[in-house]
Amino acid sequence: MSKLTVVGGGSTYTPELVDGIATGRSSVDVGEIVLVDPDTDRLATVGSCCARLLAHAGHPARIRTTTSLAEGAEGALAVLLQLRVGGQVARHSDETFPLDCGCVGQETTGAGGLAKALRTVPVVLDIARRVREVAGEGAWLVNFTNPVGIVTRALLDEGHRAVGLCNVAIGLQRLFAELLAVDTGAVRLEHVGLNHLSWERAVLVAGEEGVTDRLPELLAEHGPRLAEHVGTPLPWLRRLGMVPSYYLKYFYAHDEVVRAQRTERPRAEVVGEVEAELLKLYADPTVVHKPAQLAQRGGAYYSEAAVQLVHALTGGGPAEEHVVNVRNGQTLPFLPADAVIEVPATVDGSGARPLPARPVPPLLSGLISQVTSYEQLALAAALHGGRDRVADALLAHPLVGQYEYADTLADELVRLNAPYLPWARR
Structure with missing residues (x-):
């Protein structure tokens, strides 16, 4: 049996992961799950709950908790990364400071997403280097960190x-299967784009007459x-003939979203309350099932x-198809080969290889190209620092895109995030 390590194991997400293993929804052969987190209180609470979930389900795996990354990752076949540098306090900042310039406040895209990237990339790279030292070159890193x-x-x-x-692709796959009244495993997606900038171009369903595209039926x-699920007007959705990720509303309805955000509570506040309730439940020794409140998280x-x-990467079986973030290569020829795209890929012990994709229409490729350029600049800012690199990345982002806003937001971003940015404190 293999060892699975979760970095950020004190997250309220973790029982969701362990429940999937405990209830047999996965064929991963796990003998030990090690939760690594610097927060000892959360680690103890979440770890105890996860141990109860496994024991109640009769699963043989054991839970171990540690604050030591070296101890937790040693000998691991796969390491899951689910970090939130700065916690919900930093998320609240990401969701609010861009609104002063009339820009979307969101933790994974726009100015807020850049702030999160600047805080996160150096930390994740440091963790990855230390994991490789103790787990070896063969360990897989499965990144769920935004x-x-x-x-x-x-x-x-x-x-x-x-x-x-x-989880965007698998969520839509489950929704499509429910609406079509078919088994989830019979549904394949023609998913194309970047993380949090993606579209479903076809919903391929295997049946007695072969594989057919059921997307037109779903839209009709x-x-x-579907329109309610992705936050898109129905007439426009049918004209598009595709199902965009719900994150596309930040691009397609930017001003409408900003107006709503200025009157609503930031998501960080809502999640903070949900997390507090979940931690109380996790601490209850009578809780042996995944709490229903976890769905609100x-x-x-x-x-x-x-x-x-993880099973596909470590199970030693035949290749499986998964929608993942992977090197572009020649899959989307309008992007650089070293870009990272989110597409269906064949996955086995040797890694993930993107499947061939149909030509992407200009309505999609233009936005994908622009956000890819932003991501390249964002990574440069995260790796090398510098206020001007931050401003350049913001100027390239279609949710900012004006030099006055880019300069103002860059100064505010650096000021708010200086405790997490060594170069900003020099």
């Missing part, structure tokens, strides 16, 4: 065996449900996506 595309590219650029993962018969189907990917 912004997934930028963080995964940073890991790959340093030569780590890394694959990025998001279930359009209102976000990250639906995270456990299924993560454990299935």
Whole structure:
């Protein structure tokens, strides 16, 4: 049996992952799950809950907790990365400071997403280097840390065996299967784009007559449900003929979203309350099932996506198809080969290889190209620092895109995040 390590194991997400293993929704052969986190209180609470979930389900794996990354990662076959540098306090900042310039406040895209990338990339790279020292060159890093595309590219650029993962695709796959009344395993997605900038171009369903694209049927018969799910007007969704990720609303309805954000509570406040409630439940020794409140935390189907990917990377079986964040190569010819894209890929013990993609129409390729350029500049700012690099990345982002806003937001971003940016404190 293999050892699975979760860095950021004190996260309230972790019982979701462990529940997927405990209840048999994964064929991962795990003998030990090690939770690594610097927060000893959260680690003890979450770890105890995870141990109860496994024991109640009769699963033989044992939970171990540690604050030592070296101890936790030694001998691990796969290491899951689920960090939030700065916690919900930093997230609150990411979701609010861009609003002063009339720009979307969001923790994974726009100015807020850049702030998160600047805080996160150096920390993740340091962790990855230390993991490789104790786990060896063969260990896989499965990155669930946002912004997934930028963080995964940073890991790959340093030569780590890394694959990025998001739950958007698996969530839509589950929704499509429900609406079509078919088994989830019969549904494949023609998913294209970047992390949090993606579209479903086809919903391929295997049946008695072979594989057919059921997306037109979904749009015709279930359009209102899909439009509500992704936050898009129904007439426009049907004209598009695709299902965009719900993150596209930040681009397609920018001003509308900003108006709403100025009157709503930041998501960080809501999540903070949910986390406090979850931690109380996790501390209750009578809780032996995943709490229903965990669904309010976000990250639906995270456990299924993560454990299935780990199985494909470490199980030694035939290649499986997963939607992951991976090097572009020649898949999307309008992007650089070293860009990281989010597409279906064949995954086995040797890694993830993107499947061939149909030509991407200009309505999509233009936005994908612009955000890819931003991500390249964002990574340079995260690695090398500098206020002007931050401003350049913001200027390139389509949710900012004006030099006055880019300069103002860059100064505020650096001021707010200086405790996490060594170069900003010099």
